[in-house]
Amino acid sequence: QKEVEQDPGPLSVPEGAIVSLNCTYSNSAFQYFMWYRQYSRKGPELLMYTYSSGNKEDGRFTAQVDKSSKYISLFIRDSQPSDSATYLCAMKSGSEKLVFGKGTKLTVNP
Amino acid sequence: DAGVIQSPRHEVTEMGQEVTLRCKPISGHDYLFWYRQTMMRGLELLIYFNNNVPIDDSGMPEDRFSAKMPNASFSTLKIQPSEPRDSAVYFCASSWRQGLSDTQYFGPGTRLTVL
Numbered sequence: 001q002k003e004v005e006q007d008p009g010p011l012s013v014p015e016g017a018i019v020s021l022n023c024t025y026s027n028s029a030f031q032y033f034m035w036y037r038q039y040s041r042k043g044p045e046l047l048m049y050t051y052s053s054g055n056k057e058d059g060r061f062t063a064q065v066d067k068s069s070k071y072i073s074l075f076i077r078d079s080q081p082s083d084s085a086t087y088l089c090a091m092k093s094g095s096e097k098l099v100f101g102k103g104t105k106l107t108v109n110p
Numbered sequence: 111d112a113g114v115i116q117s118p119r120h121e122v123t124e125m126g127q128e129v130t131l132r133c134k135p136i137s138g139h140d141y142l143f144w145y146r147q148t149m150m151r152g153l154e155l156l157i158y159f160n161n162n163v164p165i166d167d168s169g170m171p172e173d174r175f176s177a178k179m180p181n182a183s184f185s186t187l188k189i190q191p192s193e194p195r196d197s198a199v200y201f202c203a204s205s206w207r208q209g210l211s212d213t214q215y216f217g218p219g220t221r222l223t224v225l
Contacts, residue, residue: 043114043201043216044153088153097143097166098214102152 003027006089006101015110019076023089023101026070030091030099033065035074038086038103047087048074079108114217116202122223128190131220134183135204143203143214144177144187153201159185192224 006023013019021035031052036044048063050056050072056063062075072091076083088103115134123129135142143158157167162179170177174193179185189196199221203214 041219043203043218045216046213049213097155097158100153 003099004089004091004101007104008102010105010107012107012109013079015079015081015108017079017108019079019083019106019108021074021076021087021089021104021106023072023091024070025072025091025099027091027093027099028067028070029093031094032092033063033072034090034098035061035063036088036090036100038088040085044088079106081108081110084108114202114204114215116200116217116220118220119218120221120223122225123192124225125193126191127224128188129192129196129222129224131187131200131202131222133185133187133202133217135185135202136206136215137183139204139206139215140182141205141207141214142179142185143205144185145201145203145216147199147201147219148197156187189222192222194224197222197224 004023004025033050035048037047038044048061050063050065053065053067060077064073084107086103086105089101090098092098117132140161144156145153146156147153154169156169157177158165159179175189177187199219201216201219203216205214
């Protein structure tokens with residue numbers, strides 16, 4: 001079993017839709033959870049950061065962590081064409097290295 | 111700040127040739143990471159440095175790969191000899207500390223094609 005599993009998609013939605021992106025993981029020691037956004041032919045950039053369980057909201061983006069289920073989610077409200085990108089979840093324990101999911105490719109159609 | 115700088119942006123070479131990828135981290139950052147991204151395997155950490163010292167190279171696929179960081183503003187990843195299976199996008203990233211808040215800032219990547 002891979003440490004981090006993420007459905008690669010692709011996911012295609014109309015503009016204005018609510019998008020749900022998810023990752024599962026197997027390492028219960030993970031405490032830090034991130035979502036990176038990667039536009040085509042660019043490097044990943046940090047979008048959201050969460051420590052331990054709970055929710056975090058930033059504008060149209062909400063990150064959720066459920067450690068009991070080893071499941072994390074990223075929700076995008078009122079999705080825009082500019083949100084079209086690949087979204088990678090990433091996680092780590094303490095000061096150890098980040099482990100990334102393979103990424104979900106999202107297209108928001110105008 | 112210009113962000114993380116990588117060169118070259120694209121590299122096409124023939125099997126057996128030596129390839130050197132270069133990275134300039136963000137000034138003041140003390141961690142530097144080298145990643146490789148492919149469709150099959152996603153984003154994989156190859157090696158990372160703290161204060162120019164290699165900390166974990168367990169992701170380096172084999173002895174053909176080597177990385178150096180001679181000073182705080184420069185790092186190289188070398189593949190010798192290169193093979194077609196090394197074709198991937200190689201990213202360099204830097205951060206200023208590990209732990210609670212250690213956002214990694216990625217460069218634009220080097221797209222390597224080995225024929």
